[in-house]
Amino acid sequence: MTTDTAPLSEVKAPTQAATGIIDLRSDTVTKPTAAMRAAMASAEVGDDVYGEDPTINRLEARAAEIFGREAAIFVPTGSMGNQIAIRLHTQHGQEVVAESRSHILDWEMAMVAAFSGCQIRPVPAERGILTWAHIEPAIAGKIYYRAQTGLISLENTHNMAGGTVTPLAVMQEIWAGAKAAGLPVHLDGARVFNAATALGVDVAELTRGFDTVNFCLSKGLCAPVGSMLVGSRELIARARSVRKALGGGMRQAGILAAAGLIALEEMPARLGEDHANARLLAEAIAFAPGVEIDLEAVQTNIVIFKLAKGGDAAALVTRLKHRGILAGSVGPHAVRFVTHRDVDRAACEVAARIAVEEISQK
Numbered sequence: 001m002t003t004d005t006a007p008l009s010e011v012k013a014p015t016q017a018a019t020g021i022i023d024l025r026s027d028t029v030t031k032p033t034a035a036m037r038a039a040m041a042s043a044e045v046g047d048d049v050y051g052e053d054p055t056i057n058r059l060e061a062r063a064a065e066i067f068g069r070e071a072a073i074f075v076p077t078g079s080m081g082n083q084i085a086i087r088l089h090t091q092h093g094q095e096v097v098a099e100s101r102s103h104i105l106d107w108e109m110a111m112v113a114a115f116s117g118c119q120i121r122p123v124p125a126e127r128g129i130l131t132w133a134h135i136e137p138a139i140a141g142k143i144y145y146r147a148q149t150g151l152i153s154l155e156n157t158h159n160m161a162g163g164t165v166t167p168l169a170v171m172q173e174i175w176a177g178a179k180a181a182g183l184p185v186h187l188d189g190a191r192v193f194n195a196a197t198a199l200g201v202d203v204a205e206l207t208r209g210f211d212t213v214n215f216c217l218s219k220g221l222c223a224p225v226g227s228m229l230v231g232s233r234e235l236i237a238r239a240r241s242v243r244k245a246l247g248g249g250m251r252q253a254g255i256l257a258a259a260g261l262i263a264l265e266e267m268p269a270r271l272g273e274d275h276a277n278a279r280l281l282a283e284a285i286a287f288a289p290g291v292e293i294d295l296e297a298v299q300t301n302i303v304i305f306k307l308a309k310g311g312d313a314a315a316l317v318t319r320l321k322h323r324g325i326l327a328g329s330v331g332p333h334a335v336r337f338v339t340h341r342d343v344d345r346a347a348c349e350v351a352a353r354i355a356v357e358e359i360s361q362k
Contacts, residue, residue: 022347023326024281027191027274027301027340030222035266036259043258048074048250055254059261063228066264067213068204071236074257075248078190078227079108081214083115084242086151088235089184089211092117094150097138100124101160103188104153115246118150127297128161130154131170132177139181152178155188156195156206160330162294163278163302163338165195168206175209184211190227191219193268194300198275211235220271220301221263222341225256228264270341274301277339277348284352288359303337304330307359319358325351 023029032040046052056074063072075081082104086096096112098104100122104112112118123130123138139149152174156166178185187210189195189203196203207213212231217223229239243249250256282298285291285305293305307313313329320327328336337355339348 021324021326022343022351024337024339024343024351025326025328026338027219030218030220030340030342032224032259033222033262033341036223036262039258039262040255043254045252045254048253049244053252053254053257055257055261059257059264060228062261062264064230066203067207067230069213069230070233072228072230073236073239073243074250074253074260075214075227075229075243076225076250078103078188078214078216079111080243080246080248081227081229082108082153082186082188083111083246084229084239085186085212085214085231086112086118086153087116087242088231088238089186090116090118090150093147094118095121095140095147096151096153097121097123097135097149098153099128099130099155099158099161101128101158102153102155103159103190104155106160119147121149127164127294128155128158129164129166129170130174132173135174136177136181139183149181149183151184151186153186153188154210155190157191157198157300157302159190159302160304162297162304163191163194163300164297165198165299168199168201171206171209179209186210187213189213189215191216191300194220194271194275197268197271198299217260217263220274220340221267223256223259223263226260228260267341271301273345274339274341275299277301277343277345278303278337280345280348281337281339281352281355285355285359288356291359301339303339304334306334316358319361320355323354323358325354327355 043055048056060072098120105120121138123134125134140146157163192215196206214229217226278301282303286293290308291305313335317327317329330336
């Protein structure tokens with residue numbers, strides 16, 4: 001819990017605009033709040049490998065409660081959380097059905113193959129939103145000479161599709177289809193609180209049909225480190241062994257969990273601000289010449305746009321950096337902005353103006 005007397009919303013760190021740099025590369029660049037730093041400094045700790053860190057234990061119990069699950073485990077990174085889940089649900093030589101731009105395929109260092117001995121069956125979907133109609137044909141038939149499907153993995157929000165949100169009704173159909181097929185379903189919910197905010201649905205309801213859910217504390221929720229994996233008591237007990245095998249056994253990690261508790265309890269309520277700022281950026285950029293952007297896909301805190309006619313994304317990112325705006329390129333012709341707590345609306349207005357100026361250069 002925070003030791004500050006003021007509400008967290010009133011505890012403001014200096015904005016990046018004040019420092020002359022507006023960092024829109026990712027919501028992972030958020031700094032811990034003053035309340036988080038105070039809680040970390042005074043955290044009650046113990047050895048978590050022995051299960052004796054009281055702050056870790058409180059964080060895990062609270063995460064499980066919020067998601068309506070039996071148990072949860074704190075892990076250093078979202079990638080580790082996803083890979084633990086995949087290992088729990090699969091056997092070597094199986095396939096994992098996932099969207100073709102999913103994080104577990106593009107950004108997790110081929111660990112589905114290296115650690116779990118599985119391959120991903122990539123399925124492309126418009127705006128990254130898999131439906132049961134996409135998934136069912138990708139499930140392997142019961143043929144002895146074909147790799148069998150072991151797991152379905154979804155991503156909500158979908159990072160590389162621009163932060164798009166899969167609606168609850170779509171997931172309900174997938175849960176029902178997977179259950180009928182006898183397949184487990186995992187959610188890479190790195191930004192699931194963004195999805196819940198956009199849909200106006202509680203995270204427990206939004207994720208209730210998944211066997212496991214991984215979500216990040218260190219993105220829009222502003223904690224300095226950490227993700228959570230939630231599931232059944234039996235799965236999370238097994239997850240502790242898998243986490244240890246990956247080098248994730250930590251000692252006095254309550255220092256990190258103290259910030260994670262504040263992130264979990266207090267930060268989801270302000271995510272709508274990030275979504276509004278992303279919309280501001282997207283609508284401004286849409287009027288720049290030579291830009292291709294799907295405004296309907298800007299549903300949360302991520303803005304991805306393409307430069308028409310083979311425009312050089314890396315060159316634009318470099319020009320923006322020279323003017324104090326940090327962005328990322330996602331491919332040779334696409335640029336990504338991600339809004340977060342440390343870049344306020346005024347900073348986003350500045351970033352939008354400069355971006356349009358730079359895009360408009362001939």
